[in-house]
Amino acid sequence: xxxxxxxxxxxxxxxxxxxxxxLVLVITSFNSSRFGTTWExxxxxxxxRLIQEREVLHALSNTLIIAVSATAVSVVLGxxxxxxxxxxxxxxxxFHYTLIYxxxxxxxxxxxISLLLFFVAIRMDLxxxxxxxxxxxxxxxxxxxxxxxxxxxxxxxxxEAAQDLGASWWASTWRxxxxxLAPGILAGGLLAFxxxxxxxxxxxxxxxxxxxxxxxxxxxxxxxxxxxLINALSTLLLLITFLVVWASQHLTRESS
Amino acid sequence: xxxxxxxxxLIVLSILTALPACQQSKPVLHIYTWADYxxxxxxxxxxxxxxxxxxxxxxxxxxxxxxxxxxGAGGYDLVTPSSYMAKIxxxxxxxxxxxxxxxxxxxxxxPDYLKIAIDPEMHYSVPYMxxxxxxxxxxxxxxxFEPTWKMLDRKELKGRVTMxxxxxxTIGAAxxxxxxxxxxxxxxxxxxxxxxxIRWKRNLAxxxxxxxxxxxxxxxxxxxxGYSGDILQxxxxxxxxxxxxxxxxxxxxxxDFVVTRNSKEVMLAHQFINFMQEPDIAADNTNFVAYxxxxxxxxxxxxxxxxxxxxxxxKPEIRAKSEVIQDLGANxxxxxxxxxxxxxxx
Numbered sequence: 001x002x003x004x005x006x007x008x009x010x011x012x013x014x015x016x017x018x019x020x021x022x023l024v025l026v027i028t029s030f031n032s033s034r035f036g037t038t039w040e041x042x043x044x045x046x047x048x049r050l051i052q053e054r055e056v057l058h059a060l061s062n063t064l065i066i067a068v069s070a071t072a073v074s075v076v077l078g079x080x081x082x083x084x085x086x087x088x089x090x091x092x093x094x095f096h097y098t099l100i101y102x103x104x105x106x107x108x109x110x111x112x113i114s115l116l117l118f119f120v121a122i123r124m125d126l127x128x129x130x131x132x133x134x135x136x137x138x139x140x141x142x143x144x145x146x147x148x149x150x151x152x153x154x155x156x157x158x159x160e161a162a163q164d165l166g167a168s169w170w171a172s173t174w175r176x177x178x179x180x181l182a183p184g185i186l187a188g189g190l191l192a193f194x195x196x197x198x199x200x201x202x203x204x205x206x207x208x209x210x211x212x213x214x215x216x217x218x219x220x221x222x223x224x225x226x227x228x229l230i231n232a233l234s235t236l237l238l239l240i241t242f243l244v245v246w247a248s249q250h251l252t253r254e255s256s
Numbered sequence: 257x258x259x260x261x262x263x264x265x266l267i268v269l270s271i272l273t274a275l276p277a278c279q280q281s282k283p284v285l286h287i288y289t290w291a292d293y294x295x296x297x298x299x300x301x302x303x304x305x306x307x308x309x310x311x312x313x314x315x316x317x318x319x320x321x322x323x324x325x326x327x328g329a330g331g332y333d334l335v336t337p338s339s340y341m342a343k344i345x346x347x348x349x350x351x352x353x354x355x356x357x358x359x360x361x362x363x364x365x366x367p368d369y370l371k372i373a374i375d376p377e378m379h380y381s382v383p384y385m386x387x388x389x390x391x392x393x394x395x396x397x398x399x400x401f402e403p404t405w406k407m408l409d410r411k412e413l414k415g416r417v418t419m420x421x422x423x424x425x426t427i428g429a430a431x432x433x434x435x436x437x438x439x440x441x442x443x444x445x446x447x448x449x450x451x452x453x454i455r456w457k458r459n460l461a462x463x464x465x466x467x468x469x470x471x472x473x474x475x476x477x478x479x480x481x482g483y484s485g486d487i488l489q490x491x492x493x494x495x496x497x498x499x500x501x502x503x504x505x506x507x508x509x510x511x512d513f514v515v516t517r518n519s520k521e522v523m524l525a526h527q528f529i530n531f532m533q534e535p536d537i538a539a540d541n542t543n544f545v546a547y548x549x550x551x552x553x554x555x556x557x558x559x560x561x562x563x564x565x566x567x568x569x570x571k572p573e574i575r576a577k578s579e580v581i582q583d584l585g586a587n588x589x590x591x592x593x594x595x596x597x598x599x600x601x602x
Contacts, residue, residue: 116329217291223291
């Protein structure tokens with residue numbers, strides 16, 4: 001029987017759909033024109049400008065510091081929250097579930113303003129730390145939901161079996177439970193990282209002097225600056241992301 | 257994740273977060289402004305001259321910035337809101353009265369602009385950058401261009417024209433075309449302006465406040481209603497673009513320096529305002545930003561291209577007919593109402 005061409009065509013279309021805009025962005029980043037739509041020749045002009053832009057690089061480092069630290073903390077807190085929600089079905093836990101669920105449905109602007117009012121009320125100086133706290137607040141919910149999904153079809157008999165065979169609580173958690181949950185935790189962590197790195201609304205409100213992040217900077221540049229710089233920056237970010245993904249795949253393949 | 261990797265990351269993070277701490281020994285001036293609005297070399301020079309650090313944070317709309325400062329977000333010393341927003345901030349007690357003894361360079365500020373400014377005595381604000389709203393077009397594709405709002409009625413340009421997606425600017429253009437003030441609160445005048453905008457709307461591609469620059473550079477639009485600062489930036493790319501201000505008058509917008517009430521570096525903030533109004537520095541900055549710093553002494557030092565541009569330096573008779581958009585308080589509703597009618601009309 002002749003194999004259907006449909007899957008191939010669909011895959012190709014999907015890839016085009018996903019990657020064509022990115023490709024356009026990468027190509028325009030080498031366009032010497034300031035207004036992306038007319039082609040004025042290849043140039044590294046915007047990359048040179050980017051290296052000289054102290055504020056953009058500062059915003060980039062702010063964004064990365066927050067994304068990495070907020071992800072790390074929300075992964076730990078989110079996973080433990082998911083675990084508690086799954087194991088204990090008391091009325092208190094039902095309330096806990098609502099609390100975890102709410103940030104997913106509350107409009108961002110409301111969350112941003114209420115966090116700002118809160119920080120102002122307790123006289124906390126706005127800055128990287130308040131952005132970090134705000135990001136942890138909404139990232140926890142996403143991590144918890146993803147891990148909870150993973151726990152739903154997790155067979156706890158395996159953990160009990162390990163304990164029957166003499167594994168301590170610590171050993172059964174560290175060597176049985178966590179490795180099995182790892183894909184869920186990793187997915188939650190990646191989701192948190194992506195959300196943190198491109199959050200604008202909440203970050204705008206809780207950012208303080210000196211803590212402008214990349215999204216805030218980019219929004220202002222779109223209205224009032226030079227968009228090609230952003231294309232160059234995005235291309236570099238893409239390159240870094242691909243390198244990280246490639247490296248992590250490479251490493252995991254070696255260890256297994 | 258392997259533990260050594262994690263701890264290495266934590267070390268890097270702690271070094272990165274410790275970096276700003278090293279800077280604390282010098283005073284830090286925090287400026288809250290639009291992106292690319294101050295020539296970077298000039299802030300570096302200020303840092304060297306005054307042994308301080310200048311940290312710039314950016315916002316993307318007056319309203320968002322106001323919401324944040326009003327809610328109590330502190331730490332910013334200098335902010336550059338548009339004039340109408342500076343007025344609101346002053347009314348709300350969010351900004352300080354300026355100490356003119358620390359600002360000797362205020363004598364360079366263009367008195368012609370101050371005549372129409374919202375804060376002509378510069379009690380709480382110093383004008384930083386001006387922009388005029390006008391019409392930009394492609395010389396090769398719009399023959400017989402005349403500097404008048406009536407251009408928006410040209411049927412041969414149908415579907416290739418944009419107007420700003422800003423109720424005050426666009427209704428203001430219609431009011432000016434009828435010879436009224438663009439700050440009017442007279443219902444009859446506003447209704448007449450509404451009918452004009454609805455007539456124009458039939459000729460438009462869309463209301464557009466950001467992409468019109470790109471659209472004009474790529475020849476998608478032939479005639480656009482836009483800000484002189486934006487258009488000057490596109491003109492550097494496409495010499496076919498020309499800009500002019502309608503003879504009926506237009507709106508002049510200005511972003512002002514204000515010092516926040518809770519500023520910790522009041523002295524440094526004043527020094528920075530004064531520094532930016534040093535004539536040679538103001539000219540250098542104008543050439544870089546492409547908006548116009550209304551510093552009269554600096555005008556002769558501005559590049560020929562900007563000085564010869566009739567859309568930047570208005571003819572006195574057009575300037576006399578132009579106005580600054582003012583906040584109308586409770587009467588803003590009148591504009592919102594007819595803007596809704598315009599948006600709903602077809």
